Every structure is written in C-alpha cells, then in structure tokens.
C-alpha cells in the first residue's frame with residue numbers, strides 16, 4: 001500500500017470522509033465527481049456526501065440584502081471548522097475575494113479548469129442575433145449585464161435567481177417574460193444539458209464597434225476548489241495529490257487581482273489567466289460600472305514563477321485607471 005493510501009485509510013477507519021457541498025443538482029454532481037477522484041486514489045475509502053443549505057440558496061431576493069459576501073459559503077465554513085465535514089467543495093467563482101477564508105482552513109486542491117465560456121440560451125431556440133430590441137435577458141450578474149450592454153444596449157436584463165436548472169425552467173415556462181439567459185457553459189456540461197441549443201460567447205474582449213458580444217469570464221470560472229482544515233494533515237496530503245498546479249497558478253493570479261480590487265462573486269469584475277504554449281502566463285482583467293457604459297481593462301504577461309505578482313500588476317493598473325470608482329458606484 002502506498003504511504004498516502006495508508007495514512008488516509010487510517011484517518012478514516014472509524015468515520016467516513018465527509019464531503020460538504022451545497023444542495024443544488026450541480027453541487028451534488030461536482031461532489032460525486034470529487035468522491036470518484038478520491039476513491040481512485042484511495043480505493044476502499046468510505047465517503048459520505050453532506051449537502052448543506054447555504055443562505056444564498058434559501059434567500060429568494062437580492063443577494064446584496066443578505067450581505068452578499070460569503071452567502072454561498074458561511075454554513076459550509078461552519079461545518080468545516082466544526083469538523084462536521086472534512087472537505088468543502090466550492091466553485092471558485094463563488095468564493096469572495098474580500099473576506100478571509102474560515103480560520104484554520106485553506107484550499108488544498110484546485111481541479112483542472114473546465115470550460116470558461118458563457119453561453120446564451122434563448123426561449124424557443126431563437127438565434128441570439130434575432131432577439132428584437134427590448135428583449136428581456138435573465139441574469140443576476142453585473143459582469144454579464146455590463147458586457148451585454150456594451151454590444152447590445154437595446155436588450156434589457158433582469159435579475160433571475162435560483163439554480164441553473166430552475167432558471168432554465170423559468171425561461172421555458174409558458175408565459176415566461178425572459179427571452180434568453182446567460183449561463184456558464186460549464187453549468188450545461190455538468191448538468192448534462194449540452195443538447196440544449198446554446199450560443200457560445202467569445203472570451204476575447206471586443207470593442208462596441210466590432211459588434212461581437214464578448215464575455216470575459218469571472219475570476220475562478222470553471223474551477224472547483226477543495227477546502228480543508230490545515231490541521232488535518234492526511235486530508236491536506238490527499239488534496240495535494242488532486243491539485244492541478246497550472247490551475248492553481250491561474251487561480252492565484254486571478255484571486256490576487258480580485259482581492260486587491262476588493263471584489264466578490266457578483267462584482268462587476270472579470271478576470272482570466274491563461275498560459276501560452278511557450279509557458280508565458282497572461283492575465284486579463286476588466287472592471288465595469290453597472291450598465292457597462294464605463295469600464296477599464298488591463299492585461300499583463302509574466303512567467304509562472306510569480307502569479308501573485310502578475311495579479312498585483314493588473315490590479316494596480318486597473319486601480320490606476322479608476323477601477324475603484326467604478327466598483328464603488330455599484331455598491332449598495
């Protein structure tokens with residue numbers, strides 16, 4: 001038996017390894033995937049998935065009203081620090097950049113990044129370009145609203161809450177007011193809904209004159225992070241085996257930028273790190289005002305040795321261009 005397997009099996013000889021996650025269908029699918037990865041590393045381990053209701057999922061209204069920050073993670077944090085779960089599974093996109101992680105915990109693994117594109121799904125599969133002026137697009141994301149407005153100021157957007165499956169049901173309802181939704185392509189993939197007609201929006205920024213609706217992804221898009229207690233050495237060693245170093249570097253660059261801009265998941269901030277075949281790491285960042293009528297953007301390149309420095313450089317440049325005022329304009 002390899003040493004890791006032995007240590008982990010020993011740690012979980014009495015109780016199963018408990019994986020904490022949100023209650024949505026997508027969260028459960030993500031956690032089953034994590035359980036599968038762990039079972040591959042440690043055959044025979046007993047795993048229990050513990051769905052936990054978070055305030056964001058219980059609250060039907062505007063997230064800003066319940067504080068926004070941490071609304072997706074507070075209850076899971078408490079389960080982790082209280083040792084009622086051993087690993088928390090999070091979409092990095094929903095982890096705030098401006099509140100510290102629960103004390104005594106850290107992300108021990110980032111899984112390889114999935115697709116980071118946003119897609120448009122329309123009612124009746126109407127081509128996006130054919131949506132008439134005034135059509136209502138369902139999205140609660142300021143980042144999506146702002147980027148749509150740059151290119152299609154004729155469309156209206158309205159907040160839509162609920163899990164992705166619930167939102168799609170709203171779109172398809174007989175008297176739905178929505179003409180389309182903007183979603184992460186990864187959501188469709190994870191939910192097994194790729195058959196649904198969708199149009200992929202390009203990641204690269206395009207100016208309003210180009211007439212191409214681009215959608216720069218949010219910080220952490222498509223990345224699942226696994227959080228555990230620092231003191232739980234066997235679990236941290238296990239997570240280290242699951243960690244994808246390149247994704248971890250990208251997350252560090254993006255989240256350093258987010259942190260320095262003081263953003264959370266629904267801030268009007270976009271950020272995307274990637275690596276060229278010759279090993280250069282790039283980070284593109286954007287900050288918008290709520291209607292997309294004003295934004296700043298910045299891009300920098302560096303090598304892989306210091307992702308945090310890259311994040312800091314892009315943040316500093318965005319701040320220099322006035323990012324703080326744009327963000328402040330949207331805070332309630």
Ligand SMILES: NCc1[nH]cc(CCC(=O)O)c1CC(=O)O
Nearest residue numbers: 091093183184186187221222223
């Ligand atoms: N805010 C909800 C959320 N958090 C992460 C994803 C998608 C998957 C990901 O990017 O990790 C979604 C749904 C969506 O935006 O369609």
